[in-house]
Structures are given as structure tokens and as C-alpha cells.
Amino acid sequence: MPQTWIILGATSTIARGFARDAAGRGDGVVLAGRDVDDMKATAADCAARGAPVAEVIAFDARDPASFEPILKRAAKIEGTISAAVFVGSMPPQEDIDADPSLIDGVIADSYTGPARFLTALAPIMEERRSGTIVGVGSVAGDRGRLGNYVYGSAKAGFHAYLSGLRNRLGRSGVHVVTVKPGTVDTAMTWGLDKLPFLAPPEKVVGDIMKAVDKKKDVLYTPFIWWPVMTIIKLIPERIFKKMQI
Amino acid sequence: MTWKTMDYTGWGRVHRANGDVARPERASALKALLADAPAPAIGMRRSYGDACLNDGGRAIDMTRMDRVLSFDVESGLLHVEAGAQIGALLKIFAPSGWLPPVMPGTGFATIGGAIAMDVHGKNHHGAGSFGCHVSELTLMTPKGPKVASAEKNANLFKATIGGLGQTGPILSAKVQMLKAKGDVMVVTERRVDGWDEFLGLLDRSDATYTVGWIDATARGDQLGRGILEEAETGGGLVPAAKRGKRIPMDAPGFTLSPAVVRTFNAAYWRRVPEAGRTVVKPIDDFFFPLDKIHDWNRLYGKSGFHQFQCVVPIAAADKLRAMLDRIAGSGLASPLAVLKRMGPGRAGFMSFPMEGYTLAVDFPNRTAAERLIKELEKATAEAEGRIYFAKDSLASAGDLSGMYDEHAQWLKAVKAIDPDGAYETDLTRRLKLRSA
Ligand SMILES: Cc1cc2nc3c(=O)[nH]c(=O)nc-3n(C[C@H](O)[C@H](O)[C@H](O)COP(=O)(O)OP(=O)(O)OC[C@H]3O[C@@H](n4cnc5c(N)ncnc54)[C@H](O)[C@@H]3O)c2cc1C
Numbered sequence A: 001m002p003q004t005w006i007i008l009g010a011t012s013t014i015a016r017g018f019a020r021d022a023a024g025r026g027d028g029v030v031l032a033g034r035d036v037d038d039m040k041a042t043a044a045d046c047a048a049r050g051a052p053v054a055e056v057i058a059f060d061a062r063d064p065a066s067f068e069p070i071l072k073r074a075a076k077i078e079g080t081i082s083a084a085v086f087v088g089s090m091p092p093q094e095d096i097d098a099d100p101s102l103i104d105g106v107i108a109d110s111y112t113g114p115a116r117f118l119t120a121l122a123p124i125m126e127e128r129r130s131g132t133i134v135g136v137g138s139v140a141g142d143r144g145r146l147g148n149y150v151y152g153s154a155k156a157g158f159h160a161y162l163s164g165l166r167n168r169l170g171r172s173g174v175h176v177v178t179v180k181p182g183t184v185d186t187a188m189t190w191g192l193d194k195l196p197f198l199a200p201p202e203k204v205v206g207d208i209m210k211a212v213d214k215k216k217d218v219l220y221t222p223f224i225w226w227p228v229m230t231i232i233k234l235i236p237e238r239i240f241k242k243m244q245i
Numbered sequence B: 001m002t003w004k005t006m007d008y009t010g011w012g013r014v015h016r017a018n019g020d021v022a023r024p025e026r027a028s029a030l031k032a033l034l035a036d037a038p039a040p041a042i043g044m045r046r047s048y049g050d051a052c053l054n055d056g057g058r059a060i061d062m063t064r065m066d067r068v069l070s071f072d073v074e075s076g077l078l079h080v081e082a083g084a085q086i087g088a089l090l091k092i093f094a095p096s097g098w099l100p101p102v103m104p105g106t107g108f109a110t111i112g113g114a115i116a117m118d119v120h121g122k123n124h125h126g127a128g129s130f131g132c133h134v135s136e137l138t139l140m141t142p143k144g145p146k147v148a149s150a151e152k153n154a155n156l157f158k159a160t161i162g163g164l165g166q167t168g169p170i171l172s173a174k175v176q177m178l179k180a181k182g183d184v185m186v187v188t189e190r191r192v193d194g195w196d197e198f199l200g201l202l203d204r205s206d207a208t209y210t211v212g213w214i215d216a217t218a219r220g221d222q223l224g225r226g227i228l229e230e231a232e233t234g235g236g237l238v239p240a241a242k243r244g245k246r247i248p249m250d251a252p253g254f255t256l257s258p259a260v261v262r263t264f265n266a267a268y269w270r271r272v273p274e275a276g277r278t279v280v281k282p283i284d285d286f287f288f289p290l291d292k293i294h295d296w297n298r299l300y301g302k303s304g305f306h307q308f309q310c311v312v313p314i315a316a317a318d319k320l321r322a323m324l325d326r327i328a329g330s331g332l333a334s335p336l337a338v339l340k341r342m343g344p345g346r347a348g349f350m351s352f353p354m355e356g357y358t359l360a361v362d363f364p365n366r367t368a369a370e371r372l373i374k375e376l377e378k379a380t381a382e383a384e385g386r387i388y389f390a391k392d393s394l395a396s397a398g399d400l401s402g403m404y405d406e407h408a409q410w411l412k413a414v415k416a417i418d419p420d421g422a423y424e425t426d427l428t429r430r431l432k433l434r435s436a
Helices: A013-022 A036-048 A062-076 A095-100 A100-126 A149-172 A201-213 A225-235 B025-034 B088-095 B111-116 B154-158 B196-203 B258-270 B283-287 B296-301 B314-330 B369-380 B409-417 B426-430
Strands: A003-008 A026-033 A054-058 A079-084 A132-136 A173-181 A218-221 B004-009 B015-020 B058-061 B068-071 B077-081 B134-141 B142-147 B170-176 B186-194 B209-214 B226-234 B277-282 B305-313 B337-344 B354-365
Touching: A003 A013, A003 A100, A013 A026, A013 A036, A013 A201, A026 A036, A026 A062, A036 A054, A036 B025, A036 B068, A054 A062, A054 B409, A062 A100, A079 A100, A095 A100, A095 A149, A095 B283, A100 A132, A132 A149, A132 A201, A149 A173, A173 A201, A173 A225, A201 A218, A218 A225, A218 B186, A225 B077, B004 B196, B025 B142, B077 B088, B088 B111, B088 B226, B088 B305, B111 B170, B134 B154, B142 B154, B142 B369, B154 B409, B186 B196, B186 B283, B186 B369, B196 B209, B196 B226, B226 B258, B305 B314, B314 B354, B314 B369, B354 B369
Parallel strands: A003 A026, A003 A079, A026 A054, A079 A132, A132 A173, A173 A218, B015 B058
Antiparallel strands: B004 B015, B068 B077, B077 B170, B134 B142, B134 B170, B186 B226, B186 B277, B209 B226, B209 B337, B305 B354, B337 B354
């Protein structure tokens, strides 16, 4: 059965790589994001690499009105509908501390926007009894810390949401993969120094594809983040609160 | 963040640079960078010397702008972003029967780098340089995209192809891909005993792809001995078992004492049976034999290495022979040495190719090698040939511009689009290419 991926946040570096790989496997892609001109180039790229469907739709996680056209389009595409969510935003924590109103946007981008979209999409997938949802969270969601705790808390909410969604959709043959990437070499991290275990986007995309094929529930990518976060989660709060990591 | 302060080098690792590098992923981001402060574009830094360096200044890494913008399966016309790599395009399009029209010896070179150096491949004698297959370019300027072709902004077009990035970042290009007969290479290898025989075979070769590996350590009667490779694309009938085995070129351990190289070269030469042989290879194995050994340039150690590459007119073949004799006598060459017949095809004012013979030889970076290369450069000038900007690290100001007879036309077009020298690189400064 042909598969088409709805890709939210399609202008991000990892999403672009994911769309490209999906196209190379013969899957269709519907690219959803804010920069339509840029997504058109990615759609052309996907078409050249073999995607039978390569479309662009404007999407803004903070504007639920923009969800409707995508859901309508998804309902019309035949075959398996899958979704991959790469949206999220991480303004520097200092900026948020100075202007708490920024929090709403971070939560909308990283959690409530995608959750609302996926909840609306779920019935279509349930009805077709197939498909995969790839939800990209972050290792930052595993524990709130000094440097980015608002972003981390939004991703933590998204992780819990995905876990519940997996529980629900598994009953109808739809699989949900929670992806927790560490730091990835993207436009967002370019020029930041001392990033630990910085991974090339192709590595992360490859890991995601493997997780999709193997129906993995939770993926840490690169893998090193699994032991690292396992230890970080074990540190007692009494000690953790004094740490700078 | 937009800028990253970093140390970086060219492929030969002799020249180094430190400076701020941006790596935009979208056309809008590239435009914003240029509007802020124009800086030279760089690709995968597969140029050996300092063409891709801007020490103390800014540079724009184009490698994340690598998407296919359109492809017509009927005509083979490709529109692609300049950061796309030749090898990646080969992988995408070979299965549907289309190849990049010209492929340099590494698949990691980007479209932007291939245009800015007007690169040549093993099919140069027939197909000409990369730029001969480019029908349109889009440059990014601080004000937005600007299109150039043979019809529109023709001087800018000819100044950009082979133009060392001096007309500003190339955003995308339309490239006519080449129809392939199949998705493997059928390669005939033949032992060649010496110089005269080699030139004769190269002159007479009517294969689409022809290249010579040369033993740059063999002297006397054996001077110029090597292996001639002639190849065509093929498909279908070829049994997979006949796949050619690759001899890893790092076999001598890169200790590279003259005796080791001599022994390795002799064995490499004998590997091909006297009667010759035909093997079938995957396309990328034939075109990019060294790409599987990632970062092989590091095998030369911290001090890096040089490649000398010149082209001389047919009539100066004897002068080239004398140059090879000097190289062989020095015992300094590495096993990587290539001899090829070039056709007249070139597409830019500053393009390297000319009808004649091109010789390329790698040398570990030592004082004696630098001295030898300087001599070879002088000999190239005397032979009315050219030195290749993609390889040179050693020439001084004024040494090379005289070899490029359309330098003045290039300079005029470059000055029109970049009057302040914002796109200068370490290479153009070293060779003073931007001053008349
Ligand atoms: C193993 C090996 C084999 C090779 N074999 C061959 C060969 O057979 N034939 C041949 O001709 N060359 C050959 N080369 C040289 C190589 O093809 C060229 O140096 C080519 O330019 C490298 O492309 P790049 O993307 O790495 O460009 P870089 O080295 O990063 O840059 C080269 C030049 O292109 C400019 N440039 C790069 N991108 C852009 C852009 N988007 N817009 C404007 N300017 C840009 C830079 O300013 C610079 O002047 C070989 C190199 C290696 C390492």
C-alpha cells in the first residue's frame, strides 16, 4: 500500500533529511511549515528522488486554523497516512526569563500545536488501521534543567502525550515512535560551542527510519543519549538542583 | 547562530584559515547574509590549495543548499542547488539512466565548486569541461537572485564558470545530464610500457572515458609507463561476478619512501596482465576510486601534501616528458599520478583546460617537493601551458595569470559585480588575480 507522510515543521534540517529519505523509499510527502518557498524546493527535491506525492501546505503550530486544510488533504490521499512532527522552538532561556509571555509560543510550537493536530488526525489513521506517527521530542524533555527548562517542559509534555497516543492507537494497528534526539548539527546549533555528541542530521534520520521499520517505541539518537539520560534521570533532585549541566 | 568561528583547510592541508563561516540552508538566509556583508562561497573544500579559504575573513559554506529543484526525465535537464554533490546526483539519477555530464575524481565536489573551477573529467577529450553543460546559472546577490546564461549576462556567465567564486555565490544551476547506456562501467585496462606509447594510445583512444595512471617513479626506458583505462557505461548483460577488484591506493602505508613507492608502483602496474583485461565496475568505483577511504588526505600527516597539475599544448609534449623525467628523478612523487589527453572544451574566461596533455602528481609536503614544483611551474610557463587553480598552493603573485589569456575579460566582469573585492579568497590574494 502506498504511504504518504504528513511532515510538520518541514523546513527544519532534520525534517528535510527525513522527507528526502522517505522519498527515496518511494513514499509520498506532504510538507507543512511556515516558509512555503523553501518547502517548494524540498518538495521538488523529493519528487526528483521518487516521491509519488510531493506537496506543500502552509502550517503554523500556533494557528490551529492552519491545521484544517492539511487534515482535509490527508483524508483525500489514498493508502497509508503517516505523520512526522519536527516542530518546536527554543528561544534562549534568558530571553524567556526576561519576557515570560514567550512561554506560550514555546509550548504551542513544541507541544500543544502538534498534540492538537495529531489528535485531529488520529481518527483518519485509526480508520485505515495503518501508519506510523513519528513524534520528535528531545532529551531536554527528560529532566528540567537550568539552560532550557521551558523548552524541556514542553517536550516532556509532548513525550507524555505521545506515550498515551501510542497506547490508544496501538489498538488499531497504528504505531507511534517517540524520538529523543540529542544535539544535532543543524542551522539551530551552528556556531554554538561545546555541544556534546553533536550528530549529523543524516545519522538521526537514519536512526528514525530504522525505528519506524522496527516499530520501536522510544528512540534515543544517537544511542549514547540513552545511557547519558538514564544516569541524569537517576541523580537525586537534592543534588541535581545544585548542578550546572 | 549565523557565524561559527573555525579553523579550516583545503584538501592538501598545507594552507590553513581561521575565520567566521556561515552555513545557510535556505535562499532567504543566503540573501540576508550577503545583504549584511558579502563573503565568498565555499563548497566541500576539495580544492587542494587556498581557493576555498578566506583567512581572517568570512566565508559561506554552501553545502546545506543541496536540493534538486527540477529534473526532466525526458531531456535530462537538471536544475539543482549549488551545494549538491556530484556523487549524490550520480546516485539519484544513474538508476534512471542519467549521469552528471562531467565528473571530477571525487564525488564530494559540489556543483558550485565544479562550476567555479570549471572541472574536467575522464571524458574531457570528448565532452569538454563541466561548464560546457551548464545552460544557466543563478547567482545570489545582496539584492536577490541574478540569472546568467550564454544569452543573458553573457560576460557574467563566462566569468562565473571557472571564476573561482569571484562573482559571488552561485545559488543554483541548470545542468544538461548525460544519457548513460547502463548503470555499470565496462573498463578495459591495458599496460603501457613507456611515454611514447602512452601518448599514442591516448591520442588514438576513441572511448568515452579515457584516463592514464602513470608510474611517476619509473625512469630510463620505463619512463612514462603506466596503465591506460578506457571505459564506457554499460548495463544489463554484465554478470555481477566480473566486478573489478579494487586495489586500495593506500597500500604502501603512505610512508612513501622512494623505495616503497617504486615497489608499490611496479606491483600496481603488473597487476594488469600483459595482454590487458576488461572488468566491470560500479559507476562510482570507476569515477571516484578514492572516495571510499574517507579523509585519505590525512594519511599524509600534519604537514599535508601538494598536487601539481599542469596542461600543455600537444606541440609541447616533449617538454612534458622532460618534466616527468625530472619528477621521476626526484623520487618524491606519491603513487597518485595521472596523465590524460584533454580536448579543447572549456566554458569560462579562466577555465583550466586547453587541448593538450594534462599531468597531475601528488607530493608529500617537503621542502624538496616544493622546490621541484616551483621548477615544474616554470617549465609549464615555458611550454605555454597552464597550472590548475584547484590544485596549486605554491605559485607566487603574477606567476599564473599570464597563463590565462582571457584574464583581462574576466577581471572586467568580476569588477563589475564585485568592485570592492568582497569575494576575494586566499588564492586570489596570493596570486593577485584581482589586480590587472
Ligand atoms: C581526490 C580528488 C580528485 C579530483 N579530481 C579532479 C578532476 O579529475 N578534475 C578536476 O577538474 N578537479 C578535480 N579535483 C578538484 C575538485 O574537483 C575541485 O577543486 C572542485 O572545485 C571541488 O569542489 P568543492 O565543492 O570542494 O569546492 P571548494 O574546493 O570548496 O571551492 C572551490 C572553488 O569554488 C568556489 N565555490 C564553491 N562553491 C561555490 C558556490 N556555490 N558559488 C560560487 N563559488 C563557489 C570557491 O570559492 C572556490 O574558489 C579533485 C579533487 C580531489 C580531492
